[in-house]
Amino acid sequence: MEKFDLLEKMEMYQLDLLIYIINAGGSATKKELLAHLKIGDYILTKVTESLITYANDSSNGFTLEVTKHSIRFQTKPDYSIHTLFNKLIVHAPKYRILEELQLCGTIDPIRLCEKIGISHSTYFRKINELNYLLKEFDLSIQNGYLLGSELQIRFFYVSLHLITDSKEPLKLPNIDPRIYDSVNEIQAILGSPLSFLSRRKLIIYLSLLKRRNAQKNISDYSDQAPFFNNKTGITNQKKFIRSLKTTTLFKKINKVLTSFLVYYSFKMLPNETTLLLLFLLGEEIIPIHSYFLKELDSIEKSSNLFVLTLNEEFIVFMKQIYPHAQLSKRHLTMLNYYLNSIAYRYLIFKGNVNYYWEPYPIDHQENNRFNIIIAFIDHLKGKYPTLFEDSKYTHLLIKKYAYILDFYEECIKAKVTVGIFIEDSSLFKKQATKWWIKHAELTSFAQAEPLVISHPYDLVISNVDCSYLRKQGKHFFFITNYNEKMDTIDLDNLLHKIYSSRY
Secondary structure: OOOOHHHOOOHHHHHOOOOOOOHHOOOEEEHHHHHOOOHHHHHHHHHHHHHHHHHHHHOOOEEEEEEEOEEEEEEOOOOOOHHHHHHHHHHHHHHHHHHHHHHHOOHHHHHHHHHHHOOOOHHHHHHHHHHHHHHHOOEEEEOEEEEOOHHHHHHHHHHHHOOOOOOOOHHHOOHHHHHHHHHHHHHHHHHOOOOHHHHHHHHHHHHHHHHHHHHOOOOOOOOOOOOOOOOOHHHHHHHHHHHOOOOHHHHHHHHHHHHHHHOOOOOOOOHHHHHHHHHHOOOOOOOOOHHHHHHHHHHHHHOHHHHHHHHHHHHHEEEEEHHOOOOOOHHHHHHHHHHHHHHHHHHHHOOOOOOOOOOOOOHHHHHHHHHHHHHHHHHHHHHHHHHHHHHHHHHHHHHHHHHHHHHHHHHOOOOOEEEEEEOOOOOHHHHHHHHHHHHHHHHOEEEEEEEEOOEEEEEEEOOOOOOOHHEEEEEEEEOOOOOOHHHHHHHHHHHHHHOOOOO
């Protein structure tokens, strides 16, 4: 589901227009915008008039200047187009319906239509539009209720909260201190600081848990084991869940969760802790330095969880692409952590909310990395057909594995070796050599030292231009000493060029 999907047609035009202008450098002609939006002059006028109204209400956060032939868009440094995006979303009918379901547990169509100012026919049309979007998450709205597995409902609402401004996620009431205390307890159990995003996800999850218990709206999920959405390796999934319940992590989290629910006088339903742990795994909340990852790794192996199979398939595939590559122990640990996150996310949850303008940051059809990953996904499809019973989720895997490939390639690239030779007085030579070494190593992928004649280098930097120095390196950089700033810019460009050409 795209963030755009929650908007009405006019709001889509408004944001699409602004995004186009931003990509064009801040201004665009009306002719270009008419062609891009595929609309007429009348609609364009309505779109710009609405945007000017929003601009006036933004406390000068942004301005829209409309002339006879062009439109210019400017924002203040502390204002983002996402601010406007979120403002439009929280007033959109589809969003208001989802909000009502979350806040009340059910919908009274008559009351809601009056509340948000739409007709009954519009309401039912929006329900149909929402059900089309929710199908991706294996959810649906029927008779005023949101139906689906409990974990999918929570996952969807956490995802929905995250596409709005962090200051006002889905208009949650003031979050009581007990929720923050519970998040802090979970962080202490995991033994490593949680990221801001991970804390946000947990706060939203526990807020949802509290509200759904208060509404008595949680369906019986005791028969939903093994809880994984994807049924590849279902027997091993059941083994994993059984083993998970015996871990120290499970017992500690269970204690926190029980205390949390008892505080509100809620009954602890069966498998509630299992749901939270799967949420932690599927949403990449357990930090990479948590000592409980070893415990999880152990039960993954003992149950032969399919997560490990997916990880091994990727590593084997990479060895075929880069047969001579070697990863350090630290890089291998990080790679396995990222691969685990992808596999758990894909196997546990269904659906995805894309928060950004486009599904991919680059044109993957023309990018070699995406071609490699597409070949990898095709390999998995042939070997594990049940893994891809619903092909529309393939694009998410391609994007995530492409990021992993970027990381993998960065890990296997050797650092650019740099030799520095400065000819001058002893004092200046020592200081200048030290300065250039420090500057070269600012890139984090260069390793520099005073030039040693017996050592070959990827790059030699010197203020002396002679043949024997040039032979010491594959590349040579001559310090002009005319404009130091230009020298450093040129050197940085050369270092990046050398590093980028490794693979």
